[in-house]
Amino acid sequence: MSKYFDALETRSEEQRESALTTRLPQQVAHAKADTAWFAESLRHVDAAAITSTAALAALPVVRKIDLIDLQKKRRPFGGLVASGWGTLGRVFSSPGPIYEPEGRGADYWRTARALYAAGFRPGDLVHNSFSYHMTPGAWILEAGAQALGCTVFPAGVGQTEQQVEAMADLQPNGYVGTPSFLRILLEKADELGVKLPSLTKALVSGEAFLPPVRDALLARGIAGYQAYATAELGVIAYETEAREGLVVDEGVIVEIVRPGTGDPVAVGEVGEVVVTTFNMDYPLIRFGTGDLSAFLPGVSPCGRTNQRIKGWMGRADQTTKVKGMFVHPEQVASVVKRHPEVGRARLVVTNPDSTDLMTLNCEVGVTRGDGLEAKIAESVRDVTKLRAEVCLVAVGSLPNDGKVIEDSRKYD
Secondary structure, three states: OOOOOOHHHHOOHHHHHHHHHHHHHHHHHHHHHHOHHHHHHOOOOOHHHOOOHHHHOOOOOEEHHHHHHHHHHOOOOOOOOOOOEOOEOEEEEEOOOEEEEEOOOOOOOOOHHHHHHOOOOOOOEEEEOOOOOOOOHHHHHHHHHHHHOOEEEEOOOOOHHHHHHHHHHHOOOEEEEOHHHHHHHHHHHHHHOOOOOOOOEEEEOOOOOOHHHHHHHHHOOOEEEEEEEEOOOEEEEEEOOOOOOEEEOOOEEEEEEOOOOOOEOOOOOOEEEEEEEOOOOOOOOOEEEEEEEOEEOOOOOOOOOOOEEOOOOOEOOOOEEEOOEEEOHHHHHHHHHOOOOEEEEEEEEEOHHHOOEEEEEEEEOOOOOOOHHHHHHHHHHHHHOOOOEEEEEEOOOOOOOOOOEEEOOOOO
């Protein structure tokens, strides 16, 4: 059996870009024609001209944090979904609430590829411990496992003793769920004196998969890999045996942008994960996940040729309240755009003497004596209606962690 799920994973960059020049304008045109939100937001966009990731970068970003308000204004899906009841197979609810549709196609969430990279194969029995209640997590993994030719035990969460009993009886090959719940199940099995020798592989998601947890599973003979997915997009990227970042799925386009903007950052710089999907039911164009990550240079040693990201590195929504007023990353970006001399910037909020203080650190190329600090401070006041100190720093001196606003106030 092949090492790879299909030939798409090992395409050349030229082949992948060539396919993009056809698929991307078609998807943009579909979103404009068949969803109310994109019909409005992309009304001045020529879909035929959006033939590359670079062209895509000029379009607006719709962010996950906006979905609650959008869905309240235009029920049930905020005008972002192209299909209706009867065409859709299921609808889910995530905290917010945010409602997510599921279409009727096989492997709708594109999970089979990630499962295959984690060692799952046709004929495996998969113990699925994601929740089947209202949220889509369990269904995302189940659809991919069944498309791959696996059988699924729908365990869900809780009832650990009964789950261990079922695992002992059924002897599953693999586990899907959160890494923390797998640890709980294994500890319960130890407590009950139950051996689970059949369990040799796992695909985990929903939380960080830290190296100590991975190594602890390996010590038990379980090779665990992680997938990065969201309820709106399905699988975005997945881990391979190389264990060097996560390979971007073939069914999406990923950009890393500076938080609060739609501007792509350089390879290696941390920013917000923005995804465009080719899903026909939910044709999201430049969907801001609110998650932080960074591209890794080069291609994976495993032979898969798509881009790689480092994995989940925190949240991009860094909105904070200063002196009773909200300050957003978008406002910091607005200030920076007024001053082309500034590269990256980071707003640090402290509270010396129990009084909020904002300091905007700005990377500039050379030492300046033309009153740039005062000009930037004036821009901050104009944009945020708050005063800030401005500190000019050397290029490359700000941390590469994706933070635009750092709240360092102490309350003890």
